[in-house]
Amino acid sequence: MRIIIIGFGVIGRGLAKVLYKKREFLRKNYGDFNVVAIADRSGAIIGEDIDLKRAIEVKEKSGKIINYPGIEKSSLEVIKDVDADVVVEVTPSNLDTGEPARTHIIESFKHGKHVVTANKGPLALYFKELMETAKRYNKIFKFEASVGGAMPIINLAKETLAGNKIISIRGILNGTTNYILTKMEEGLDFETVLKEAKELGIAETNPYQDISGLDTAAKIVILANAIMGLNKTIKDVKVRGIEKITPEALFLANKRGYTIKLIGEIVNGYLIVEPKLIPINSPLNVKGTLNVAMFETDLAKEVVVVGRGAGAEETASAILSDLISIKKMIENES
Ligand SMILES: NC(=O)C1=CN([C@@H]2O[C@H](COP(=O)(O)OP(=O)(O)OC[C@H]3O[C@@H](n4cnc5c(N)ncnc54)[C@H](OP(=O)(O)O)[C@@H]3O)[C@@H](O)[C@H]2O)C=CC1
Numbered sequence: 001m002r003i004i005i006i007g008f009g010v011i012g013r014g015l016a017k018v019l020y021k022k023r024e025f026l027r028k029n030y031g032d033f034n035v036v037a038i039a040d041r042s043g044a045i046i047g048e049d050i051d052l053k054r055a056i057e058v059k060e061k062s063g064k065i066i067n068y069p070g071i072e073k074s075s076l077e078v079i080k081d082v083d084a085d086v087v088v089e090v091t092p093s094n095l096d097t098g099e100p101a102r103t104h105i106i107e108s109f110k111h112g113k114h115v116v117t118a119n120k121g122p123l124a125l126y127f128k129e130l131m132e133t134a135k136r137y138n139k140i141f142k143f144e145a146s147v148g149g150a151m152p153i154i155n156l157a158k159e160t161l162a163g164n165k166i167i168s169i170r171g172i173l174n175g176t177t178n179y180i181l182t183k184m185e186e187g188l189d190f191e192t193v194l195k196e197a198k199e200l201g202i203a204e205t206n207p208y209q210d211i212s213g214l215d216t217a218a219k220i221v222i223l224a225n226a227i228m229g230l231n232k233t234i235k236d237v238k239v240r241g242i243e244k245i246t247p248e249a250l251f252l253a254n255k256r257g258y259t260i261k262l263i264g265e266i267v268n269g270y271l272i273v274e275p276k277l278i279p280i281n282s283p284l285n286v287k288g289t290l291n292v293a294m295f296e297t298d299l300a301k302e303v304v305v306v307g308r309g310a311g312a313e314e315t316a317s318a319i320l321s322d323l324i325s326i327k328k329m330i331e332n333e334s
């Protein structure tokens with residue numbers, strides 16, 4: 001499989017590290033996964049035998065992939081010109097415009113590439129358009145990493161819960177805010193923990209998206225559209241974040257047998273994100289960067305999934321599973 005990586009930040013490099021580290025395991029079990037181009041805002045490297053280890057080192061040391069050395073080529077030129085099977089789109093989620101990812105994804109389909117993304121922006125703003133474009137160009141579009149990181153949720157609903165009517169979903173879908181609330185519950189202050197979250201690489205490029213609840217809002221829009229057949233955008237979500245939650249509030253909640261969690265929920269067609277009091281013994285009371293989702297379904301009844309919602313390797317796990325799934329689909333077709 002020939003792969004183009006657009007975006008070489010925490011997640012792009014995380015995927016490159018996993019493809020490098022597990023290359024023998026992957027070759028033995030699934031065949032070859034060859035990265036033939038990597039692009040960031042400085043330019044791109046293109047080649048049949050890119051040294052992923054060196055590409056990661058150059059990026060981490062200098063911040064620019066062009067120092068590999070690479071060439072001054074835009075992401076769009078890479079998408080159009082490079083022969084590849086799939087584009088992995090992992091640029092920042094822009095929840096106002098969905099760009100540059102929306103254009104990257106559409107141009108990938110138009111130029112014969114399947115797409116795997118972790119980017120919530122275009123999915124939360126232009127879901128219907130992207131799905132229709134993928135269909136028009138007969139391309140596969142997978143985005144498991146966009147909701148809950150490593151936590152299986154989209155593919156779980158589409159495959160293992162296939163045939164079920166998903167009546168409601170509620171859960172914790174943002175690892176950064178859950179990490180912050182967990183550490184504040186241990187007495188640490190907000191600013192200290194937000195700094196830690198950024199250093200862990202779990203926060204958004206613009207962490208306001210995490211704190212404000214907008215990242216969670218984007219994710220419940222993706223779930224509503226992708227697995228509940230609704231047609232929503234982020235503008236349909238009632239959103240409140242954790243800006244006003246203090247260690248004192250958490251302490252008082254704990255004294256009464258509760259904790260406070262940022263909950264996203266889809267129920268009766270309504271999409272809501274807000275901090276909620278959760279009983280200490282609830283399945284929703286998960287810690288750190290963990291995410292949790294509680295499905296209510298007609299046949300399987302209640303289903304709860306838990307997993308790490310953020311992080312380089314964790315998110316790369318979801319991207320890799322989508323890549324493997326596409327590889328199997330295109331090999332079965334040939
Ligand atoms: N971090 C996490 O745990 C998770 C993140 N995600 C999503 O994954 C995506 C990437 O996140 P993350 O890696 O953390 O973000 P980073 O900010 O670490 O990396 C973003 C990368 O995109 C590059 N980029 C920006 N604009 C362009 C462009 N026009 N063309 C090519 N490259 C571009 C940046 O380039 P440059 O380096 O030159 O600035 C950078 O390399 C986001 O959409 C995020 O929401 C999803 C799940 C988990």
Ligand SMILES: N[C@@H](CC=O)C(=O)O
Pocket residue numbers: 146147148149173174175176177202203204210215309310311
């Ligand atoms: N910033 C996000 C990353 C994954 O989507 C989070 O903290 O969950």
Ligand code: NA
Pocket residue numbers: 144145146147148149150151152153154318
């Ligand atoms: Na996921």
